[in-house]
Amino acid sequence: MTGPWPLADGAEDGGVWRQIFNFENYGDLLALVHNSLLAGALLGLVGGLVGVFVIMRDLPFAVHGISELSFAGASAALLLGVNIVAGSIVGSLLAAAAIGVLGVRARDRNSIIGVLMPFGLGLGVLFLSLYKGRAANKFGILTGQIIAVDTPQMAWLLGTSAVALAALVFLWRPLTFASADPEVAEARGLPVRALSLAFMLVLGLAVALCVQIVGALL
Numbered sequence: 001m002t003g004p005w006p007l008a009d010g011a012e013d014g015g016v017w018r019q020i021f022n023f024e025n026y027g028d029l030l031a032l033v034h035n036s037l038l039a040g041a042l043l044g045l046v047g048g049l050v051g052v053f054v055i056m057r058d059l060p061f062a063v064h065g066i067s068e069l070s071f072a073g074a075s076a077a078l079l080l081g082v083n084i085v086a087g088s089i090v091g092s093l094l095a096a097a098a099i100g101v102l103g104v105r106a107r108d109r110n111s112i113i114g115v116l117m118p119f120g121l122g123l124g125v126l127f128l129s130l131y132k133g134r135a136a137n138k139f140g141i142l143t144g145q146i147i148a149v150d151t152p153q154m155a156w157l158l159g160t161s162a163v164a165l166a167a168l169v170f171l172w173r174p175l176t177f178a179s180a181d182p183e184v185a186e187a188r189g190l191p192v193r194a195l196s197l198a199f200m201l202v203l204g205l206a207v208a209l210c211v212q213i214v215g216a217l218l
Contacts, residue, residue, distance in 0.1 A: 035149040035153075036147050038154065039149045039212075040213065042158070046161050046164050046165065047210060049165070049168055050164070053179055053203075056176075056179040056180065057179045063207060065112075065113035065117050066095040067207050068095070068117045069094060070120075071088075071141060072091050073087040073091020074141045075087075076091075078127065078131055078133070078141065079127045079130055084141070085156040088208045088212060089156075089160065092204035092207045092208040092211075093208075095116055096200040096201050098116065099112065099113060100198075100200030101197060124216070142215050142217050144211070144214040146213045161209060163205060164206055164209070171195065171199065174190055175195055178195045178196070
């Protein structure tokens with residue numbers, strides 16, 4: 001074809017589009033994202049089940065507080081050169097335990113959550129500023145890296161998910177009762193505060209799982 005804007009060879013018969021939308025090596029590409037697909041499925045399963053009680057117990061604000069401490073734990077682990085997932089889990093569990101002992105009502109815990117959020121974020125940013133390694137590791141904690149889930153990290157995610165799911169199976173019925181009507185549940189003899197603390201620890205594990213996939217900010 002002549003003219004000032006010649007097309008590439010084969011463009012007229014769809015050759016360019018065939019190069020863009022080429023699925024000949026789809027099987028090879030699928031193997032590269034195997035861990036990512038599994039991690040996303042785990043996040044959907046654990047997050048969906050835990051999210052039921054997050055709404056019932058009015059805990060969306062608490063999730064943010066836990067994620068900030070999870071971010072701080074992961075950043076500290078990155079700075080110290082130890083396992084990032086383990087650091088994220090430790091940070092989440094510490095924050096969850098602190099929130100869990102404050103009671104089952106939102107008004108009993110919102111103030112401390114408001115303190116935990118900037119505290120955790122500030123610690124995380126401090127640790128990242130001291131870290132002299134690759135910048136990709138820093139941004140991975142903040143924004144997640146679902147396309148870069150390696151096999152050791154996948155093992156941590158599988159273990160964390162298994163513990164969280166097993167705890168939910170064990171706690172589901174009494175936790176549902178205590179979440180729907182804590183006063184009546186306590187009058188019936190259920191350990192409402194112990195259930196609250198146990199669920200917060202499960203929530204901490206779920207948040208640590210999410211931080212590895214979608215990042216602390218999201």
